[in-house]
Amino acid sequence: MPDINPLIIFLASIATSNMVLSNFLGMCSYLSVSSEYKTASGLGMAVTLVLVLTSALNWAVYTYLIVPLDLVYLQYVIFIIVIAALVQVLEMAMDRYTPDLHAKLGIFLPLITVNCAILGATLFMVIRSYGFVQSVLYGLGSGLGWWLAISMLAAMREKLAKAKLPPGMSGPAISFIITGIMAMAFIGFSGIFTIQ
Amino acid sequence: MNYAAILQTVGSLALISGVLSLLISLAEKVLNNYGVCELDINGGAKKISVQGGASLLSTLAAEKIFLPSACGGKATCGLCKVQVLEGAGPLLPTEEPYIPAEERARHMRLACQIKVKTNMKLVIPEELFNIREFNCQLVAMEDLTYDIKWLKLELPPGERIDFKAGQFVQFYSKPYGKVKEEVFRAYSISSRASEHDHIELLIRLVPGGLLTTYVHTVLKVGDQVRLSGPYGDFYLRGNCDEMVMIAGGSGLAPIRSLVYDVIEKGLDINMRFFFGANTVRDLYYIDEFRQIEKDHPNFTFIPCVATPNPEDNWTGPTGFVTVALKEQVADGNNKEAYLCGSPGMLNACIDILKDKGFTEDRIFFDKF
Numbered sequence: 028m029p030d031i032n033p034l035i036i037f038l039a040s041i042a043t044s045n046m047v048l049s050n051f052l053g054m055c056s057y058l059s060v061s062s063e064y065k066t067a068s069g070l071g072m073a074v075t076l077v078l079v080l081t082s083a084l085n086w087a088v089y090t091y092l093i094v095p096l097d098l099v100y101l102q103y104v105i106f107i108i109v110i111a112a113l114v115q116v117l118e119m120a121m122d123r124y125t126p127d128l129h130a131k132l133g134i135f136l137p138l139i140t141v142n143c144a145i146l147g148a149t150l151f152m153v154i155r156s157y158g159f160v161q162s163v164l165y166g167l168g169s170g171l172g173w174w175l176a177i178s179m180l181a182a183m184r185e186k187l188a189k190a191k192l193p194p195g196m197s198g199p200a201i202s203f204i205i206t207g208i209m210a211m212a213f214i215g216f217s218g219i220f221t222i223q
Numbered sequence: 224m225n226y227a228a229i230l231q232t233v234g235s236l237a238l239i240s241g242v243l244s245l246l247i248s249l250a251e252k253v254l255n256n257y258g259v260c261e262l263d264i265n266g267g268a269k270k271i272s273v274q275g276g277a278s279l280l281s282t283l284a285a286e287k288i289f290l291p292s293a294c295g296g297k298a299t300c301g302l303c304k305v306q307v308l309e310g311a312g313p314l315l316p317t318e319e320p321y322i323p324a325e326e327r328a329r330h331m332r333l334a335c336q337i338k339v340k341t342n343m344k345l346v347i348p349e350e351l352f353n354i355r356e357f358n359c360q361l362v363a364m365e366d367l368t369y370d371i372k373w374l375k376l377e378l379p380p381g382e383r384i385d386f387k388a389g390q391f392v393q394f395y396s397k398p399y400g401k402v403k404e405e406v407f408r409a410y411s412i413s414s415r416a417s418e419h420d421h422i423e424l425l426i427r428l429v430p431g432g433l434l435t436t437y438v439h440t441v442l443k444v445g446d447q448v449r450l451s452g453p454y455g456d457f458y459l460r461g462n463c464d465e466m467v468m469i470a471g472g473s474g475l476a477p478i479r480s481l482v483y484d485v486i487e488k489g490l491d492i493n494m495r496f497f498f499g500a501n502t503v504r505d506l507y508y509i510d511e512f513r514q515i516e517k518d519h520p521n522f523t524f525i526p527c528v529a530t531p532n533p534e535d536n537w538t539g540p541t542g543f544v545t546v547a548l549k550e551q552v553a554d555g556n557n558k559e560a561y562l563c564g565s566p567g568m569l570n571a572c573i574d575i576l577k578d579k580g581f582t583e584d585r586i587f588f589d590k591f
Contacts, residue, residue, distance in 0.1 A: 066316070098235055105239055112243040119254040122338070130313040 028158040035220050036161050040168030042216035046144045047176040048209055053144030057177050058202055060138075062188070067181030070139075071174030073132040075167065077139050078148055080117065081110050082166025085149040086159055106149050114140045144173055155222075180205055260310075261342045264288075265349075273339060279305070280334040288347065289354040291454040293393075293409050296335035303334040310343035356451045357382060362421070364444050367507035370428040371473050372439060373413075375421060376448055383419035384452070386412060388459050388484035389477040389561070391589070392422065392452030396437040408434040409454065411563065411589065413476035415483040422450075427473040457589040459484050463559040465493040467552055469544055469572050471500070471564030475508060477589060478563060482512075486519055495551070498526045499544035499568060503535040525551065545571050555580035562588040 046052050053074070061067045085106050093102050118136045121129040139145060148169045152162045183205055192201060257275025262282075264270070273282050280296055280303050283289070294300035301321035311332050314322065318333045359376035367373050378384060386392075395407040414423035429435045442448070459481055466485070470478045475498060485492055500506045505528075512524040527544045531537035540547045545568075552558075560576050562569050569590050576586055 069316075092239075096235065101232060101236065104236060108240055108243060112247055115247050116250045116254075119250055123254045123340075126312045126340075130315050134316055 028156055028161070031161065031222060033158075033161045033164045036157070036222055037164040037168040039220050039222040040165050041172040041175065042213060042219070043221050044169075045172040045176060045210075045213055046147065046169045047173055047206070048213045050147060052147040053142050053173055056138060056142055057173075057180070057206075058199055060135075061177050061181040061202065062184055064178065064181045064185050067177045068174070069131050070135045071170075071177050073135040073139055074142060074144065074173050075170030076132070077110075077114060077117070077136070078145055078166040078170035078173075079163060080166075081113060081145055082148055082152060082162045083159070084113055085109055086152060086157070086162040089153055102153065103146075103150075106146060110145055110149075111140045144169065176206075176209065179209060257338075257340045260339050262286075262339070263342070263344045264347050265345075275339045275341070277339060278335055279307075279311075279332075279337050279339055279343070279345075282339050283334065287356070288352065289356065289451050290334050290347075290351065291354075291393075291409075292335060293407075294335075295407060298333055298336050301333065304331050305334045306330055306346035307332045307337065308344040308346065310341045311337045312340070353385065354452060354454060355384075356449065357384065359422075359448050359450055361442060361444055361446050361448055364442070367425065368505055371507060372426050372428075374424045374426060374438070375414075376424065376450065377421045378419075384422060385419065386416055386422075386453035388412075388416040388480040389457045389587075389589070390453040390455045391457075391477070392424070392450045393454065394424070394426075394434065394438075395449040395451075396434050396441075399437055399441045402433055402437070406433045406437075408432075409591075411455075411457075411474075411477035411480070412453070413479045415487065416480060417483075417487055425473045425476040455589070457561070457563070457587055460559055460587065461485070461488075461490055461492060463492060463585070464557040465495065465559075467548075467558055467560045467576070468494060468496040469548065469560070469562045469564070469569075470496070470498055471544070471568045472505070474563035474565075474589070474591070476563070478561065479508065481561060482515065482522065486515070486522070492521065494522045496522070496524050497544045497547055497551075498524070499529070499564070500526065501529045503528055503531055503537055543571070544568065545575055548572060548575055552576075552579055555582070555585065558585065560586045560588075562586070564591070566590045 040046075043049065047054065047057050056070060060070050088105065088109055089102065093099055093105060098105065114136050118129070118133065122133065148166055152165055157165060180202060184202065187201060255276045259272050260275040262271050262273060271286050273286065278296060280290055280292060290303045290305055292300065292303040298317040298321070304321070304326070307330055311330070314327065314332070315336050317336050321333055322331055357378050359378055361374060362377045363375040365373045389411070391409045391411045393407045394410050395405055396402075398404060410424045410426060412422045413425050414421065426435055426438045428439045457477060468478045468481065478496060482494060482496065485494060496512065498506070498512075506526055509526060515522050516524045525540060525547055527540045527542065527547045528537050529541070529543050531541055555576065558581065560581055562572055569588050573586055573588065577583075
């Protein structure tokens with residue numbers, strides 16, 4: 028377990044090690060679900076929720092199952108099926124107990140199963156050998172960072188919908204350019220704190 | 224080969240997957256068990272107790288109440304709208320595109336998207352209770368053109384169907400070839416509303432269409448076909464002196480039923496039927512409509528061919544139906560319009576009709 032204050036990990040994963048803007052993970056849904064602010068924000072919320080839960084669960088699975096049973100070579104497969112199962116159960120539980128939240132996030136949950144930001148966070152957590160608290164806060168921070176990035180992109184794309192763009196620039200092209208500029212801007216945070 | 228390693232890999236993956244599936248099944252049993260819910264329909268007129276946990280559409284279907292649905296519960300057709308006064312929960316993002324503000328205020332919902340979780344209060348229009356399921360037998364099938372088939376389906380002995388001329392049924396296919404699931408699509412009834420023991424349908428082969436391919440290549444005379452219906456608000460109103468009817472391709476089906484309905488009821492209404500086809504080989508039922516024209520002076524038949532080949536010796540109107548429509552319909556005074564065909568053709572015709580003074584409440588159409 029590295030000797031880093033979990034709070035620093037939390038802040039760094041939002042700003043300096045942002046899932047989208049510095050690791051370029053979860054790009055698929057980031058680009059395709061960012062044309063409307065409201066929907067993008069809903070997806071961001073769902074990703075955050077799932078990231079926190081999967082970080083905690085996969086940490087336990089890794090520490091108490093994968094390592095003792097010597098199954099490290101199978102970790103990718105195991106992490107993915109754990110994420111898939113968790114999302115299934117989570118959807119049913121939300122439908123039952125928080126129908127309002129389910130109404131907002133329900134359609135995104137199945138999408139999230141295959142979002143690489145989720146698996147990415149789990150793998151980073153394992154590679155950096157975080158402890159439990161560090162992992163959960165890393166998951167939360169990564170989720171909030173992803174949420175922030177997609178909300179910013181969506182807000183800008185909503186404005187850009189009415190803008191006159193040069194031909195060939197609309198859609199994914201301008202989104203990539205915006206993302207690149209945002210990523211450069213986020214480098215500015217790296218003076219405050221950095222994690223590996 | 225390291226058999227022990229292979230065994231360990233397969234074994235541990237199987238074990239983990241097994242445990243997880245068990246957990247999901249358990250969660251489903253516990254979390255998705257909403258117990259027995261009571262559905263109150265039309266202010267207590269009908270009360271049914273159902274097992275909660277499934278969509279309202281399928282729950283009602285299991286109780287033999289069929290709401291119209293063309294997409295099979297994927298929230299892409301918006302036909303299964305139903306008024307839910309209580310117990311539906313918040314509006315879902317998947318419903319939003321189909322429920323405009325005015326309908327939200329009336330608590331309209333998509334039955335395929337909402338789950339039965341508690342007791343619910345619903346309002347279902349009386350005519351929907353008339354919708355039933357029929358296991359019919361295909362007793363005859365013929366080619367009308369190179370891509371349109373005529374089908375005659377006989378109801379089981381002792382059963383009858385009551386429909387208004389112009390309405391449609393849903394046709395269910397059986398799995399075939401690479402299509403592993405049942406699919407269903409809507410088809411207008413082309414036979415007379417006065418015939419209750421059978422119905423006729425006209426089905427055009429759509430390239431790549433799952434159901435039309437089934438009908439055109441798999442289905443044989445003598446086969447059983449499952450239908451449900453009748454559905455739809457495209458039917459004879461008859462509050463006019465003249466009906467302008469426009470159809471393209473297999474859109475002729477409901478118009479044929481409408482024409483016979485007016486004749487059989489002996490209504491004093493003039494009918495003018497514009498039938499659009501691309502080429503002469505797309506025309507069908509020409510002799511039958513010519514005969515009706517001879518027997519009934521109040522019926523005029525105007526087949527239009529967009530691009531006739533020289534060797535066809537076509538002497539009727541050429542060009543799209545819109546050309547003939549512009550020339551032959553003077554105004555919208557005391558007239559009703561009935562249209563059935565592709566969206567492109569219908570939109571063009573509706574624009575012309577509006578220019579001629581037809582108001583929207585006098586234009587009835589069935590787009591496909």
